[in-house]
Amino acid sequence: MEPLKIELPKSITDAITVAVFDSFKQLKKSVNSDFPLYLSKKQTCEYLNISNKTLDEWIETGDIPYKHIGKTYRFNRNDLDKFMATK
Known part of the structure; x- marks a missing residue:
């Protein structure tokens, strides 16, 4: 038996x-508004819902985009979104 096809106007x-x-635009705004554009390591782990160990591994392998300024790591939220889209 063939499935019934209904075509809407x-x-x-x-x-x-x-x-x-x-709906997607509103959801994206609400999620992104909780996080600044540039994230610390802790914020990045929360944003991506990953462990600190996973983030450290991605940093070591150079997989994840980041800036290392002195002893501080910074992650651009937009770059993280693009990165995760390829994972």
Whole structure:
């Protein structure tokens, strides 16, 4: 038996598409607003939901984008989003 196919009017599919994209935009704003643009190691672990050990391994292998300024590590939130999209 073939599955039943129902085609919705374009106005409805367009409205659904807009609603979905708006929801994602709002979610992204709420998540990103909790974190500054440049993160410390601790903030990065929280943002990515990873352990400090995992972050240290990624730093050692050069996998994760970061800046090392003196004894301080800084991670750009936008670069982390791009990095995680490739993981």
